């Protein structure tokens with residue numbers, strides 16, 4: 342039965358579909374779903390609707406089907422047992438022997454990765470995150486795109502995608518007029534070496550913007566600076582360059598602390614000379630038209646967007662977020678060969694991306710360009726305990742750096758209280774992992790499209806669905822191996838006895854559920870599904886470990902239980918790494 346391996350449900354479905362097609366034609370639905378775990382692992386229910394339509398007895402159809410499945414020779418009965426239940430459900434139960442073989446085969450992260458690569462099979466995927474706007478310090482609002490984006494990118498890479506992370510920074514736009522005006526009116530010297538430069542820029546922007554609101558002559562002056570920049574004035578171009586440089590230096594520090602893998606940073610400004618082709622092509626195919634001086638797209642067959650235009654060139658002739666994004670899609674397809682593009686942003690940009698995707702669809706169809714799959718991975722807001730977006734006392738968004746520092750400081754106290762004898766530098770290292778990991782996990786474990794309430798106590802707890810709980814579960818398994826003096830990566834599978842106890846079987850089944858979890862998580866790019874799985878796995882492991890002694894006389898029993906420990910540890914570690922939380926051996 343070499344046919345059914347890494348992802349048993351998928352392989353059963355594949356075989357069953359082709360068998361069903363041969364004996365019943367295309368009408369039989371052979372999709373596999375989870376079965377009641379008391380009786381089986383998977384179930385195919387297609388016999389019922391098929392029989393109803395054909396006016397036949399469903400049990401008879403099911404038994405025909407089972408006969409054909411067995412005859413196909415593609416199921417080894419010692420590994421998967423096929424039976425009929427109820428009015429005509431077909432059940433598949435993986436044997437203890439199958440579970441053991443699976444666990445022997447997918448040993449360690451490299452083997453898992455090698456098997457998982459079939460999900461994406463080298464598909465070229467561009468992921469667009471964290472894509473912050475320049476000239477602003479990072480604040481709490483930047484946490485979600487970084488955390489969610491990095492996990493999705495790691496998961497896609499792990500599952501075989503050929504990834505490019507393209508950080509699409511906001512480095513072009515009207516705000517530069519005000520900013521340059523603010524800098525000039527203070528006679529401020531921009532210095533990329535100055536640590537506070539970004540803070541100063543933020544302050545000058547605010548001041549400039551307030552002045553422009555009050556006094557029309559200031560607003561005019563700011564607009565003049567913008568026009569000069571757009572026309573390539575050397576002085577303003579130099580200022581703009583420095584502003585972007587200062588922003589990047591500060592962002593880079595944050596990316597490093599947040600363990601992001603960014604491949605390229607092109608940004609909005611890169612596309613400013615590429616928008617002409619967009620205006621021309623969209624006009625030529627009749628998709629864009631002039632409306633009150635602007636160039637816009639009305640999506641006629643859409644309820645809302647038929648009236649709410651997608652503005653792609655402003656009245657004053659300037660490009661905008663929409664035009665640069667259109668040019669970006671084209672560039673990613675033509676230059677990177679993107680087959681799929683994933684955008685990670687706030688939920689408030691849903692309209693923008695819907696309009697963008699629909700426009701690209703029509704445009705690419707008309708021009709005969711190869712269309713990439715476009716996905717908007719959006720997320721909700723982080724709320725304070727009062728149910729409102731979290732802010733500092735003065736109403737400013739909390740700076741990301743201070744949030745991370747506080748997480749680490751709080752984690753340090755907790756770790757110190759738990760292990761007072763540990764060396765100071767080790768505690769520091771653990772605190773960084775636990776603190777930042779707790780922040781990440783609190784975010785990732787929530788369904789991304791909802792808002793969630795930020796709570797230090799909850800995220801740093803060693804009980805419940807948290808990073809400290811999972812990190813501790815992993816460290817505990819390492820300590821089991823340390824105690825016995827055995828290497829985690831030994832070849833236990835060679836000496837392992839059959840799985841027998843209900844806890845062994847339950848744990849093994851949970852372990853081999855990993856590919857199904859990847860499948861589910863990839864379908865909608867929702868990392869909380871992976872988190873839930875890891876949390877449940879740690880729980881099932883705990884039950885197993887409490888009920889089944891690992892250190893026993895019988896060598897074969899001990900080998901099998903050590904193997905279960907090792908596989909659990911590896912899958913938990915693999916999962917944590919996908920969440921960009923580096924597991925610890927001790928804590």
Ligand code: ARG
Pocket residue numbers: 469471472473474509510511666669684685686
């Ligand atoms: N800079 C934008 C923001 O901060 C996000 C950009 C997302 N990417 C894109 N291609 N539109 O809201």
